[in-house]
Amino acid sequence: MDVNEVIRAAKGRIAASGAAVAAVAEAIDESFVRAASLIIDCPGKVFIGGSGTSGAVAHRMAHVLSVTGTPSIYFSPMDSLHGGAGVVDARDVVLLISKGGASQEVLDCADVMRARGSTVIALTRSHDTDLARRADISLALDVPQDTELGGVVATGITLAQAAWGDALAEVLMRARGYTLRQFHATHPAGAVGLLDELPADLPPLTLPSHDRTRSEASHG
Structure with a gap:
């Protein structure tokens, strides 16, 4: 057994995963701001869905948003049908996550959700996918092929999608002025619940209204 080869393989995969997350920063643009503004102005709840590994990311994202002040619910696109x-x-607001943007149940879900009057946000690899074209707001997030295990297993992209969701959670938390004391109040269990002192709150951040970002997008 070549222990060094095993170590090199493991380190190489971790480096590739790091590159996938780093690629997220390049994907943040005005469409991210429009989506964040839409969500913060949403009078209802945020539903986040995806199939397969995207579904696992959607479940995590819904949790992170909820604990940072944006009530969100994970759902299965297939079950929605x-x-x-x-x-x-x-x-x-319905946020659908799909790297390829072509899974039929996700496309059908987008159609049903829009027919019900909800606003659909798509997070896919480009603005030129079937899902992106069916959504009200398209968000493009892709990663280099070598960050995926074997070039096809959704490893790097799921980490990138999760990091994108973390960025969204921070922006919304700061824009809402949601405090760590409020977070603590909904998290009485575990090590967090045992904390007697909390760090300083994150600095405030101002998001433009959805109407303004929509107007700027239409004239951009």
Whole structure:
């Protein structure tokens, strides 16, 4: 057994994963601001869905947003086609995650959600996917092929999507003025719940209104 070869393989995969996360910074543009503004102005809840590994990312993202002041719910696009879509209405925002933007159940879900009056945000590899074209707001996030295991297993992209969600959570948390004391109040269990003192709150951040970002996008 070549221990050094095993170590090199493991280090190489970690380096590739790091490159995938680093690629997220280049994907942040005005469409990110429009999506964040839309979500913070949303009078209802945020529903986040995806299939397969994108579904695992959606579940994590919904949790991180919820604990930082943006009530969010994970849902399965396939289950939404079996009656689950009934929970969504025109007050809500639906964020659908799909690297390829071509999974049929996700596309059908987008159509149903829009028909119910909700606003659909798509997070896919480009603005030229079927899902992006069916959404109200398209967000493009891709990673180099070599950051995916074997070039096809969704490893790097899921880390990138998760990092994108963390960026969204911070922006929304700071824009809402959501404090760490508020976070602590909903997190009484575990090591966090045992804290007697909390760090300083994150500095405030101002987001433009959704109407303004939509107007700027239409004239841009």
